Amino acid sequence: MSEELVTLTIDGVTVRTAPGTLLVEAAAQAGILIPVYCYHPKLAPVGACRMCLVEVEGAPKLIASCTTPVREGMVVYTDNQRVRKAREGILEFLLVHHPLDCPVCDKGGECPLQDFTYQFGPSRSRFRYPKRHWDKPLQIGPNILLDRERCIMCFRCVRFCEEISHHRQLGVFQRGNNQEIGTFPGQPFDSRFAGNTIELCPVGALTGAPTRFFGRTWEIGHTPSVCTGCSTGCNIRVDSRHGSEVVRLWSRENPATDDGWLCDPGRFGYGFVNDGRLEEPLVESDGQCVPATWQQAIARAGAVLEQHAKAGTLGILTSPRMTSEELFSVSKLARTVLKVPHLDHTARYVHPAAVDLRAFAASAGFTPGTLRDIQDARQIITIGVDLSREQPVTDLRVKKAVTQKGAELVVVDAEELELSAFARHTVLWQPGDEAATVMSLANAVASPSEANGMQAVGELLRQEGPKVVLLGWRVGESPDAERIGESLAALAQALGPGTRCVTILRHCNSRGALDLGVHPAEDPVSGRGMSGEEMLRAACEGRIRALWLLGEEPLQDADPDLVRRAMENLEALVFQGWSLPSWLERVPDAALPSTTFAEMDGTFTNTHGRVQRIFRAIRPKGKSRPGWEIVNDLAQALGHPFDSRTVEAVFEEMCAATPAYRGLSWNSLGVAGRESQADSAAAAPAAAQG
Amino acid sequence: MFVEFVKGLGITLRQVFRKPTTVNYPEEKRPPSARARWRHKLLRHEDGLERCIGCSLCAGACPAHCINVVAADNTDEDRKSPGERYAAVYEINMLRCIFCGYCEDACPTGAIVLGPDYELADFDRASFIYGKDRLLVPEPGEVAREKKRLVEREIG
Ligand code: SF4
Ligand code: SF4
Ligand code: SF4
Ligand code: SF4
Ligand code: FES
Numbered sequence: 001m002s003e004e005l006v007t008l009t010i011d012g013v014t015v016r017t018a019p020g021t022l023l024v025e026a027a028a029q030a031g032i033l034i035p036v037y038c039y040h041p042k043l044a045p046v047g048a049c050r051m052c053l054v055e056v057e058g059a060p061k062l063i064a065s066c067t068t069p070v071r072e073g074m075v076v077y078t079d080n081q082r083v084r085k086a087r088e089g090i091l092e093f094l095l096v097h098h099p100l101d102c103p104v105c106d107k108g109g110e111c112p113l114q115d116f117t118y119q120f121g122p123s124r125s126r127f128r129y130p131k132r133h134w135d136k137p138l139q140i141g142p143n144i145l146l147d148r149e150r151c152i153m154c155f156r157c158v159r160f161c162e163e164i165s166h167h168r169q170l171g172v173f174q175r176g177n178n179q180e181i182g183t184f185p186g187q188p189f190d191s192r193f194a195g196n197t198i199e200l201c202p203v204g205a206l207t208g209a210p211t212r213f214f215g216r217t218w219e220i221g222h223t224p225s226v227c228t229g230c231s232t233g234c235n236i237r238v239d240s241r242h243g244s245e246v247v248r249l250w251s252r253e254n255p256a257t258d259d260g261w262l263c264d265p266g267r268f269g270y271g272f273v274n275d276g277r278l279e280e281p282l283v284e285s286d287g288q289c290v291p292a293t294w295q296q297a298i299a300r301a302g303a304v305l306e307q308h309a310k311a312g313t314l315g316i317l318t319s320p321r322m323t324s325e326e327l328f329s330v331s332k333l334a335r336t337v338l339k340v341p342h343l344d345h346t347a348r349y350v351h352p353a354a355v356d357l358r359a360f361a362a363s364a365g366f367t368p369g370t371l372r373d374i375q376d377a378r379q380i381i382t383i384g385v386d387l388s389r390e391q392p393v394t395d396l397r398v399k400k401a402v403t404q405k406g407a408e409l410v411v412v413d414a415e416e417l418e419l420s421a422f423a424r425h426t427v428l429w430q431p432g433d434e435a436a437t438v439m440s441l442a443n444a445v446a447s448p449s450e451a452n453g454m455q456a457v458g459e460l461l462r463q464e465g466p467k468v469v470l471l472g473w474r475v476g477e478s479p480d481a482e483r484i485g486e487s488l489a490a491l492a493q494a495l496g497p498g499t500r501c502v503t504i505l506r507h508c509n510s511r512g513a514l515d516l517g518v519h520p521a522e523d524p525v526s527g528r529g530m531s532g533e534e535m536l537r538a539a540c541e542g543r544i545r546a547l548w549l550l551g552e553e554p555l556q557d558a559d560p561d562l563v564r565r566a567m568e569n570l571e572a573l574v575f576q577g578w579s580l581p582s583w584l585e586r587v588p589d590a591a592l593p594s595t596t597f598a599e600m601d602g603t604f605t606n607t608h609g610r611v612q613r614i615f616r617a618i619r620p621k622g623k624s625r626p627g628w629e630i631v632n633d634l635a636q637a638l639g640h641p642f643d644s645r646t647v648e649a650v651f652e653e654m655c656a657a658t659p660a661y662r663g664l665s666w667n668s669l670g671v672a673g674r675e676s677q678a679d680s681a682a683a684a685p686a687a688a689q690g
Numbered sequence: 691m692f693v694e695f696v697k698g699l700g701i702t703l704r705q706v707f708r709k710p711t712t713v714n715y716p717e718e719k720r721p722p723s724a725r726a727r728w729r730h731k732l733l734r735h736e737d738g739l740e741r742c743i744g745c746s747l748c749a750g751a752c753p754a755h756c757i758n759v760v761a762a763d764n765t766d767e768d769r770k771s772p773g774e775r776y777a778a779v780y781e782i783n784m785l786r787c788i789f790c791g792y793c794e795d796a797c798p799t800g801a802i803v804l805g806p807d808y809e810l811a812d813f814d815r816a817s818f819i820y821g822k823d824r825l826l827v828p829e830p831g832e833v834a835r836e837k838k839r840l841v842e843r844e845i846g
Contacts, residue, residue, distance in 0.1 A: 103745030103798045104761075104775040137774065213761040213775060216746040 008074035015070075023065035024052055027078060034078050035087065035116045037202045038154035039066035042260060043163055049094075049154050051116070053086045054078045062086050084120065091121035097132040097177075099149045107204030109217030113152065132177065140182070141169075141189030143209050143264055144197065148180045151205035157181060157197040164261070166399055166422075167191035181205070192392055195267040199251060210268045214239070214247035223617035224252055224671040226604050228321055228508040228597050229266030232371065232391045233606025234258035235672070236266075238598055238617040246273045246598050246618060254672050256372050257606055259400070263392030272552075273598045276579045279622025282591040289587055294623065294633070301548075301590040302637035304572045308546035309338035315535035315544045316343045318518055319551020319577070320507035323602030323614065325647055326594075326627030327509065328654040330550060331518050333631050337640045341529030342544065344520055345513040346553065357503040358514065358609075361471050364488035369468055369500025370608040370675065374401050377500075378465025381410045383438065385472020385504045388418040391607070394470075394504070395419060408460055412441065413474070425457045434475060435483035442490035461495060469501040505607045507553075512605035515660045515676065533558060539566035546572040549588075550627065552581045576630060578621075593624035600626040601647045603669065605676060611664055612673030724839060727791045727804035730782055732826040740770050740826065741801035744777035751796035756786035780825060784810055784818040806839070 005016045008026065015030045022045065024034050037049040047067040054065045057075035062083065065076075077083060094113065102108040137145035158170045158181065169189045173182050183189050198208050214220070220239045227234040227249070234257055239248040249267050253260035281297030282289040292300075308314035316334050318327055327345070334343045362368060374380060374397045387395040395418070401407040402422045409423040420426040429437035444451040444458030451458045461467070469491075478484045492499060505511055513519070520529035530538055536558060538544040547570055549555075555563045560583070567573070567586045575588040578596045597604075599620040605611050620626075628650050635642045644650040648666045655661040660676045668674060713720055722728070733741050744761030762778035770776035793802050802825075812818060 101773070103747055104743050104773060108745075212763065213744070215761075216750065218750055219746065 006070045006072050008070050008072070008076065010076045011078055017070055019070065021070050023054065023056075023068045023070060023074075023076060026070050027054075027065065027076070032078055034065050035112070035120060036066055037112065037152055038156060040156055040159075040200060043156060043159045043200075046155060046159065049152065050090050051087065051094075053083060053090070055080060055083055087116075087120040088122050091117055092125060092127075094152050095121070095125055096127045097149065098152075099131065099147075101150075105147075105150065105204035106207045106212065106214065107150075107201075107217075111204065112202045134180075137207070139209060141191070141194050143268055144189050144194050145207050145209050145212065146181065147205050147207070148182075150203050151181055152203055153179055153181075154202055156200040156202065157206055160193075160197055160200055161191065163403075164396060164400070165191055165193040165196070166403070167193065169194075170197075192264050192388075193261065193396065195264045196251070196261050208248070208268070211248045215241040220247065221617065222250075223598075223615050225597060225614040225617060226508065226606075226612045226673075227258075227262065227266040228604070229263070229269055230391050231505040231508055231510050231607035232257055232393050233508065233604060233610055233612055233673075234262055234266060234393050235612065236262065238270075240598070240618045243618050246270050252671075254612075256370065256610055256672070256675075257612070258393050259375075259397055261393050261396050265392070270598070272579065273596045273618075273621075277621045277624065278577065278579050278591060278593040279624060281593060281623065282588070284587050284589045287587060289591060292590075294625075297590045297592055298630075298633045298637050301574045301592060302634050304546055304574050304589050305338060305548060305634065306638055308572065309340050311545070313543065313545035313571075314338065314340050314342065314548065315530065315539070315546070316340060316548045317532050317535065317550065317555070318343070318345045318513065319553060320345045320505075320510040320513045321551055321553065322509060322627055323597070323600070324509060324512040324516060324605060324611070324654060325602045325650040326550075326631070327513055327516050327518050328657075329628040329631035329642070329650060331516055332642070333635055333638075337635055337638050341520060342535055343518060343529060344532040344535065345510070345518045346532055346551075346555070346558075357471060357473065357476055357505065358511070360476070360485060361469075361488065361501040361503050364485060364501075365492035365497070366469060366488075366499055366501030367497070368609070369502045370610070371397060371502060371606075373466070373468050373500045373502070374398060374470075375405065376466055377401060377407050377468040379408050379410070379461055379463065379467045380470065381412065381461070381467070381495075382417075382419065382470045383412045383472065384434065384474030384477075385470055386413065386417045386419075387470065387504070390472065390506070391504055398422070398470075408463075410457055410461065412438065424460055427454065427457060432479060434478035435480055435487045438475075438484065438487035438491055442487060442494045445491070445494035467495050467499045469495070469499060470504055471501055472504045473506060502608050508606075509604045511607055511609060512603070512611075515605055515609070516654070516658055533562075536562050536566040539569050542569060544570075546570060546574070548574045548576070549584075550576045550594075552577050552579060555581075555583065576627065578624065592630050593622060594627040594630060595620045595624045599624065602626070602628075603651060603673075606673075609660065609676040610673050611661065611669060611676050613669045613671065615671075722806040722808065726806045726808065727789050727794075729784075729805055729807040729810060730787075730793070730820070730825055731803055731805050732780060732801055732822065733803060734827060734830045735772070736830050738830050739772055740776060741799045742777045742780060742797075743771055743773055743799055743801070744775045744780075745798065747796045747798060748793035748802050751792040753790060753792060754786045754788050756783040757781065757793060777822070780822045782820045782825065784820055785815065 006019050007016050010027050010030055010032055013030045015026050017026045024039055027034050034052050036052045038046055045067045047064040052065045053062040055062055055077040134148045136147040140146045161168050161170045169191055173180050197206050223238045225236050225238045227236045235252040235254040237250040237252045238246055241247050249270055251262045281292050281294050283292040283297055283300045318330055334340045399422055402409050411417055411420050411423040411426045414429055414431055416426055444454035445461045520531050535544050573588040574590050576592040576594055578594055597614050598617045601616050603611050603613050632642050644653045651666050655664045664674055735741055744759055746759045749757035749759050758781045759777050760779035761775050764770055764776050791804050794804055
């Protein structure tokens with residue numbers, strides 16, 4: 001890999017760079033700005049806008065630096081008379097029909113067309129004719145508005161749809177003066193990655209419908225954070241106005257998790273932060289919820305917890321969308337103060353043994369992998385996971401590996417998935433037959449003679465090269481967990497020892513909940529407590545009489561009838577979360593308002609174990625407080641005050657107490673996060689089964 | 691010494707018989723200068739539509755950070771201003787305003803102007819936050835008057 005570097009001169013600066021580097025990139029490495037519109041590092045170069053013209057000695061005409069690779073000895077000028085004149089000309093052309101309605105344009109203030117016009121453009125236009133006008137804005141999809149007058153025809157949006165999302169829903173129509181971007185008849189731009197084109201569009205031609213007129217860009221505060229939509233852990237930038245409202249989420253590239261993209265459900269799914277919040281503590285009085293002070297609510301909640309913990313009738317159900325610090329505090333209170341074994345988080349699988357998918361994978365003999373491993377894999381196998389829906393941004397990673405790096409994909413699932421279109425083979429299982437199917441796949445890989453019908457897949461997976469298995473929750477739903485365990489072990493064996501496995505969990509902190517032992521299998525004192533579902537059944541039978549429910553979604557997936565009966569039977573309910581869930585028909589004894597991700601500091605652990613920080617972007621709504629603070633108050637009320645009084649202290653305490661997080665420190669996380677110990681998954685199985 | 695005394699007294703005597711420059715405010719009022727920059731107004735177009743498009747440029751220019759604009763979409767059924775966008779909320783905190791007129795300079799549509807009304811006293815702080823209800827002029831006629839005044843201001 002020791003390639004010779006190429007040496008060239010740009011504006012008198014000597015630059016040494018790898019062969020194949022584009023001129024525009026080489027200039028950037030030397031700190032020289034070349035204005036671009038159509039060039040984007042993640043899209044194939046097209047040379048459409050001509051903004052990046054530079055002069056190269058020996059070339060008769062100016063050339064586009066975004067399509068020209070470096071050559072040994074090249075002498076390039078990016079800022080001489082000729083180049084400046086060309087830039088001015090290009091900008092004048094781009095502005096011929098441009099409406100320049102910057103005051104009402106969502107891009108205003110962060111618009112390269114504004115910036116470059118100030119920097120390089122002419123101060124006035126010589127165009128003396130009426131500008132071309134079009135209806136605007138056009139709603140071309142549920143989330144996207146198009147203003148064709150502002151479009152500068154850089155094709156970034158169309159290229160994104162063709163090269164990255166592979167949802168070909170945008171096209172270029174007409175020619176010349178009438179050229180426009182548009183959708184195809186009867187096909188709205190409803191791709192779940194559509195929102196990325198808002199970011200890619202260098203002007204205000206594509207804007208977000210949900211974020212329309214969010215405020216002006218200079219009024220907006222930017223805070224690094226992590227998406228709570230799924231377990232990928234995509235890094236985001238939270239844009240907030242007046243420190244009181246989240247107005248937009250933007251991508252914040254982290255090669256370890258998101259590779260620079262977001263999905264629309266994640267990007268636009270921040271409504272719960274601003275609306276419908278539980279803003280003050282409530283306590284029950286005469287069958288009604290009435291506002292109370294924090295002291296009253298804590299006292300009431302503490303009394304319920306204490307009474308039922310003593311009687312052994314308390315269950316605690318947490319949410320995997322809480323931060324690790326919150327989960328840690330709850331679990332500490334449960335284990336050391338309340339001494340309750342019945343502690344669980346939701347998004348559970350049918351089989352208790354499969355709860356901890358990652359332990360499952362590790363015990364099968366796979367090496368724990370990371371999402372980043374996908375991009376270097378030669379063979380990718382997804383088992384029981386529909387990435388396109390469950391982890392959309394990882395779906396983009398897989399598509400990239402297949403289409404740009406030539407990786408081979410095998411999909412193993414109950415039905416054809418969207419990704420099957422990119423797969424060399426799709427292996428289908430009948431529900432109930434998961435274990436047998438995975439076993440025959442393993443056999444087919446292990447020996448050609450036992451392939452029965454899967455020769456081709458076996459052949460493919462026997463090839464050399466790094467392999468990555470992506471294992472999803474549907475495996476854990478298989479009715480016979482033991483046999484699926486055996487089949488996976490056989491598969492791991494057949495694929496070879498280096499095979500990496502990433503388990504695709506469901507929620508943004510599912511992995512954190514597992515790492516922290518927020519499930520019944522891990523209670524050190526009393527052994528196995530009840531799982532969430534068991535708690536509900538026990539509530540129906542009267543064995544669990546009080547529930548401490550944290551978060552909004554814990555019971556969403558459970559059988560609604562079971563939930564209703566359990567809730568009716570409960571004697572007492574303490575709720576803690578950011579809004580009273582609509583499915584909660586019963587009046588809680590105490591409702592404690594906690595903050596959302598946008599209003600607090602903390603960490604989430606993504607599906608492969610990367611610990612990433614979230615930062616407080618806005619003031620807490622109403623009287624809401626971070627969950628760990630509420631738990632601290634409860635501990636105090638119960639007579640066992642906790643020492644950790646800041647989120648940082650809780651984090652440090654958590655790292656000291658959790659094997660997977662040893663060696664991490666609050667300050668070392670930075671804005672990009674750190675991988676937790678890779679061997680943590682390998683260490684876990686014993687605990688999980690014990 | 692005596693000469694100086696007489697001189698000084700002379701000045702005093704001269705002033706005593708001069709016409710006073712003060713007026714009996716508030717019974718009597720002086721017309722403010724054409725350039726006076728006091729209480730703001732949000733103007734309308736001749737057809738009655740609001741000039742303000744909710745672009746927040748005034749708020750961006752304001753050195754006292756006393757303007758708050760929240761924009762919303764115009765619809766054909768309920769059109770507030772020409773174009774796509776109007777100000778759903780437009781507030782000025784008159785206690786913080788330093789009457790510099792930068793907002794007027796920054797406005798791309800000539801919507802916000804500072805007028806000659808200087809009588810802004812009030813009894814509680816909250817009432818110094820002027821919303822659209824007090825800033826927006828009721829009818830387009832104001833435009834002609836305001837224009838005339840602005841022209842005078844340019845000349846005067
Ligand atoms: S795209 Fe840029 S230049 Fe065009 S109207 Fe919007 S802010 Fe102004
Ligand atoms: S809509 Fe935006 S991204 Fe698409 S071609 Fe036009 S300017 Fe480029
Ligand atoms: S893939 Fe998941 S983490 Fe990433 S943006 Fe979408 S919902 Fe958020
Ligand atoms: S006059 Fe000056 S201080 Fe007052 S609102 Fe306008 S810009 Fe702000
Ligand atoms: S950036 Fe090079 S042609 Fe557009």
